[in-house]
Amino acid sequence: MKDSTCIYIHWPWCKNICKYCDYYKFKYKEDIDSIDIYNCFIRDLKDLEEYFHDKTIASIHIGGGSPSIMKTKLLRNILEFIYKNYKNKKNIEVSLEANPEDIFYKKLKEYKNIGINRLNLGVQSFSDYVLSFLGRSHDKKQAISSIYKSSEYFENTGIDLIYGIPGDIKESFENQLIYATELPIKHISIYEFEYQNNFKKNYFLSKYRKILEQKKFFLYELNSYSLRGYQSFYNASVLGMNNYIGIGPSSHSRVWKKNNFIKLRNTKNIKKWSNPTINNYKKEILSQINAIEEFLFLGLSTSDGISIKKLQKLSNNDSTKYINVKNINDLKKRRLLFEKKGRLFLSDKGMLLINSIVSNLIAGN
Numbered sequence: 001m002k003d004s005t006c007i008y009i010h011w012p013w014c015k016n017i018c019k020y021c022d023y024y025k026f027k028y029k030e031d032i033d034s035i036d037i038y039n040c041f042i043r044d045l046k047d048l049e050e051y052f053h054d055k056t057i058a059s060i061h062i063g064g065g066s067p068s069i070m071k072t073k074l075l076r077n078i079l080e081f082i083y084k085n086y087k088n089k090k091n092i093e094v095s096l097e098a099n100p101e102d103i104f105y106k107k108l109k110e111y112k113n114i115g116i117n118r119l120n121l122g123v124q125s126f127s128d129y130v131l132s133f134l135g136r137s138h139d140k141k142q143a144i145s146s147i148y149k150s151s152e153y154f155e156n157t158g159i160d161l162i163y164g165i166p167g168d169i170k171e172s173f174e175n176q177l178i179y180a181t182e183l184p185i186k187h188i189s190i191y192e193f194e195y196q197n198n199f200k201k202n203y204f205l206s207k208y209r210k211i212l213e214q215k216k217f218f219l220y221e222l223n224s225y226s227l228r229g230y231q232s233f234y235n236a237s238v239l240g241m242n243n244y245i246g247i248g249p250s251s252h253s254r255v256w257k258k259n260n261f262i263k264l265r266n267t268k269n270i271k272k273w274s275n276p277t278i279n280n281y282k283k284e285i286l287s288q289i290n291a292i293e294e295f296l297f298l299g300l301s302t303s304d305g306i307s308i309k310k311l312q313k314l315s316n317n318d319s320t321k322y323i324n325v326k327n328i329n330d331l332k333k334r335r336l337l338f339e340k341k342g343r344l345f346l347s348d349k350g351m352l353l354i355n356s357i358v359s360n361l362i363a364g365n
């Protein structure tokens, strides 16, 4: 928890804005190149240095937006700054989220040269009908071609898929999952379509899980599956309450310092962020109960669950002050919660009720 840090780099621009997407992003225009983007990212790193200069960087995750439209030279300069100025883990994971239409051999080669070793492709669907419904710039053929090209350079290639899209029943999301597992990928994140949706989530999620587990893709957190040993290092760190720092507009960070969890939020105001002389982070010290609540929610959303020892440590060895022990026993009796080898974790059914279970576990709720 104390010795390593992940760095998240948020690139907020996209060539095309998808109508369903509510992530923090803007339409890319040529004049963006006139912003001193390099120095804005470096300013963010320097603003946060006091929280991680003595830590080892275990992973760097470049997300967005569409970071695959970033000029490779800019990305290389930012990565080189991190490689040169901080302690880096020997096998540091450097991961980038890419849109399939941005994948070319030349770019893949450049990515490899600047230290990227994991690519996650926003495939979303293998159905041309669904892709056009979503207004995506790629089609099925391009999605598949980008996966094969990426896997030639990156053994660790993953994809995102979206389920619950209107009209998708016809194309059957299950067939898409089976199809995906035959491709050279190691990781699949599945997202529920969030847009005027009334999908029967729980029923379908357990079906999808069965399909993927038969193909040896294991669920390791709420919506991500991977072959053994290919969990995203960044996801695992965020969920395991390890330190992560975020640079770029709207990014957030969570660090453990002097026995406190500290959250740092970067501005969402793109004009402010784009001025490298302005410092933008707002700091919040998490109360003990909020830190425990976050620890429970994130940890229980993973297949490994939470360490009881870590829970005790976070509660200054007095977990009963924060946790409702009667409710723990009750949840165990109802087979929603299990305890094994010093860890608490949720059953499949429990996982689907995680919000109410965490609220139940907090004393006084």
Ligand SMILES: C[S@@+](CC[C@H](N)C(=O)[O-])C[C@H]1O[C@@H](n2cnc3c(N)ncnc32)[C@H](O)[C@@H]1O
Pocket (backbone or CB within 6 Å): 014, 020, 021, 022, 023, 064, 065, 066, 067, 097, 098, 099, 100, 121, 122, 123, 124, 160, 161, 162, 191, 192, 193, 194, 195
């Ligand atoms: C922030 S996006 C970045 C990826 C990349 N720009 C792309 O679109 O391929 C990360 C992932 O969030 C998911 N996502 C975005 N909007 C969504 C929505 N409204 N409902 C469900 N999933 C969504 C998609 O699977 C997407 O790949």
Ligand code: SF4
Pocket (backbone or CB within 6 Å): 013, 014, 016, 017, 018, 021, 022, 023, 025, 064, 065, 066, 099, 122
């Ligand atoms: S390309 Fe990705 S980040 Fe950009 S609008 Fe579409 S889904 Fe959102």
